[in-house]
Amino acid sequence: MKLAILIPAYNEEKSIGQVLDSLPQKIAGVDKIDCIVVNDGSADQTAEIAKNKGAKVISHWFNRGLGGALGTGFEYVKNHDYDGKSGYDCLITFDADGQHNPLDIETVIKPILEKKADVCVGSRFLTFEGHMPWYRRIGLTGMNIITFLLFLVWTTDSQSGMRAFSRNAIEKIQIKTNKMEVSSEFFYEINNKNLKYTEAPIKAIYSEYSLSKGQKNINAFNILAKLIFKRFFSK
Numbered sequence: 001m002k003l004a005i006l007i008p009a010y011n012e013e014k015s016i017g018q019v020l021d022s023l024p025q026k027i028a029g030v031d032k033i034d035c036i037v038v039n040d041g042s043a044d045q046t047a048e049i050a051k052n053k054g055a056k057v058i059s060h061w062f063n064r065g066l067g068g069a070l071g072t073g074f075e076y077v078k079n080h081d082y083d084g085k086s087g088y089d090c091l092i093t094f095d096a097d098g099q100h101n102p103l104d105i106e107t108v109i110k111p112i113l114e115k116k117a118d119v120c121v122g123s124r125f126l127t128f129e130g131h132m133p134w135y136r137r138i139g140l141t142g143m144n145i146i147t148f149l150l151f152l153v154w155t156t157d158s159q160s161g162m163r164a165f166s167r168n169a170i171e172k173i174q175i176k177t178n179k180m181e182v183s184s185e186f187f188y189e190i191n192n193k194n195l196k197y198t199e200a201p202i203k204a205i206y207s208e209y210s211l212s213k214g215q216k217n218i219n220a221f222n223i224l225a226k227l228i229f230k231r232f233f234s235k
Contacts, residue, residue: 001029001030001031001032001089001090001113002030002031002032002034002088002089002090003027003030003032003033003034003088003089003090003091003092003109004034004035004036004077004088004090004091004092005023005033005034005035005036005091005092005094005105006036006038006070006073006074006077006091006092006093006094007019007020007035007036007037007038007050007055007093007094007095007096008037008038008040008066008069008070008073008093008095008096009037009038009039009040009042009046009050009069009096010039010040010041010042010046010063010069010096011042011043011044011046012042012044012046012096012097013042013044013045013046013049015096015097015098016037016046016049016050016053016096017049017050017052017053018098019094019095019096019097019098019102020035020037020050020053020054020055021053022102023035023094023102023105024102024103024105024106027105027106027109028106029113030090030109030113034056034088035053035054035055035056036055036056036057036058036073036076036077037050037055037056037057037058037096038057038058038059038060038069038070038072038073039057039058039059039060040060040063040064040065040066040068040069041059041060041061041062041063041064042059042063046096047059058072058073058076060072064178065178065179065180065182066178066179066180066182066183067175067176067177067178067179067180067181067182067185068178068179070093070175070182071175071176071178071182073093074091074170074173074175077091077170078170078171087167087170088167088170089166089167090109090112090113090164090165090166090167090170091164091165091169091170092105092108092109092162092163092164092165093161093162093163094161094162095161095162098205099161099204099205099206100122100161100162100202100204100205101202101203101204101205104122104162104200104202104203105162107122107200107201107202108120108121108122108162108163108164108200108202109164110200111164111198111200112164112165112166115166116196116198117166117196117197117198118165118166118168118169118190118195118196118197119163119164119165119166119169119186119190119195119196119197119198120163120164120197120198120199120200121155121157121158121160121162121163121164121186121197121198121199121200122157122160122162122163122164122199122200122201122202123155123156123157123160123199123200123201123202124140124157124160124202124203124204125140125156125157126156126157126199126200126201126202127201127202127203140157140158140159143158143159143183143184144156144157144158146184147184147187150184150188151184151187151188151190151191152191153187153190153191153197155187155197155199156199157199158183158184158187159180159183159184160183160202161183162202163186168195169193169195172189172193172195173186173189173193173195174189175189
């Protein structure tokens with residue numbers, strides 16, 4: 001069983017090294033773990049630090065956004081192993097800002113390894129740990145409702161950055177958005193491709209730095225407009 005840990009990163013030199021150092025070297029049921037960093041047009045030392053830590057680094061010439069970075073990562077994982085041969089069996093996305101607890105990777109990937117789901121999202125709403133700011137909780141709840149109304153998949157944490165995918169999901173999911181709306185686009189794909197979905201509890205680690213990097217409530221209207229277009233006008 002080969003696992004790819006996909007980390008989209010934009011100007012994350014302050015955190016990317018520590019994040020990579022924190023990732024597990026062994027997971028029960030997994031034979032090989034590779035880390036893939038998509039350097040999304042960073043103007044700092046993100047790519048160099050990631051390479052020095054042993055990660056496979058794929059770089060964009062300019063900043064495309066979260067969706068663009070995840071789309072590039074998915075295409076790579078579909079077609080390559082770390083040595084350029086066969087594809088990976090499973091994939092987990094992981095934020096570069098230090099918000100995720102690496103110990104939660106095993107929890108989120110467990111339903112995939114046990115073949116109980118094609119997609120498992122790590123939900124910050126299934127645990128009371130992590131001290132999510134009230135304004136972030138309100139914004140995320142609103143996005144959960146919007147995601148359900150548009151894509152008919154209920155989730156307690158539609159904007160979570162920690163998600164695990166089976167090989168079946170890796171092959172079927174097609175990411176077409178470039179920005180933050182990609183988080184809800186995954187649920188369009190789950191519904192459209194008839195993928196089995198579940199959630200697992202995770203603990204978020206909030207710091208001044210990670211909060212400065214997160215999605216802002218003010219972006220909700222822009223994201224909503226793009227999701228409506230995705231739902232009713234995109235094929």
